[in-house]
Amino acid sequence: MTPDLPLDFADEQLHTRMGIEITRWDVQEMIGTMPVKGNRQPFGLLHGGANAVLAEQLGSIASAMHASEHGLIALGLELSCTHHRAAREGIVTGVARPIHLGRSTTTYEIVITDEEGRRTCTARLTCILRPKPPGA
Numbered sequence: 198m199t200p201d202l203p204l205d206f207a208d209e210q211l212h213t214r215m216g217i218e219i220t221r222w223d224v225q226e227m228i229g230t231m232p233v234k235g236n237r238q239p240f241g242l243l244h245g246g247a248n249a250v251l252a253e254q255l256g257s258i259a260s261a262m263h264a265s266e267h268g269l270i271a272l273g274l275e276l277s278c279t280h281h282r283a284a285r286e287g288i289v290t291g292v293a294r295p296i297h298l299g300r301s302t303t304t305y306e307i308v309i310t311d312e313e314g315r316r317t318c319t320a321r322l323t324c325i326l327r328p329k330p331p332g333a
Contacts, residue, residue, distance in 0.1 A: 212254045215247060219258065224266075227259040227293040227305075233284050243284040248309055248318040249276060255293035256305035256322030263298050264326045271303060271324040278320040287312040293322075301326050 215236055221228035229251060236247035253276055260271035289309050297304040302325055309318040 211250060215250055217251055217254055219255070222258070222262070224259055224262045224298070225295065227255045228290065229255050230288050230290050232288050233286055241285065243289065243317070245278065245280050245318075248280060248289075249278050249320065251289070251291045251309060252276065252278060252293070252307040252318070252320035253322055255291050256303075256307050256320070257324065259293050259295070259305055260303040260322070260324035260326075263295075263303055264324075267300070267326070268329065269326040270329050271326055273322065274302070274325045275323045276320065278318055280318050282311075282315060282317050284311045284317045289317060296321070299326075 216232045217229050218231075219227065219229045231247065231251045233243045236244055238244040253273060257271060257273060264271040289311055291307050291309045293305045293307040295303065296306050302323055304321065304323045307320040307322060308316060309320070311317050
């Protein structure tokens with residue numbers, strides 16, 4: 198399952214520019230990868246903001262899937278990231294798993310690891326669930 202995007206914005210998606218690929222689509226476990234190359238900060242390390250984008254992408258899609266099961270939409274409310282170690286090369290993998298799947302909010306923990314399986318970042322995303330706007 199892939200989310201439907203308005204055609205006006207299909208070519209403007211940040212995840213595409215950053216090379217994020219979703220490899221597992223499931224409310225209980227959303228997995229995606231992102232290359233370090235092209236997403237570095239000035240010292241050559243993976244940019245902390247890139248971790249945040251990967252985390253929000255995974256958690257938001259999983260939240261949207263949960264919301265759509267109830268005729269709702271998910272909107273990001275809070276994102277926090279703790280950066281544990283630097284990633285210098287290769288690809289990082291993010292795994293989003295739910296902490297809470299409610300009627301009005303969802304919260305996901307997103308663990309990002311390097312190619313050696315070492316945790317580089319832990320993020321938490323909370324989304325608020327709201328009715329779809331008219332005409333959506």
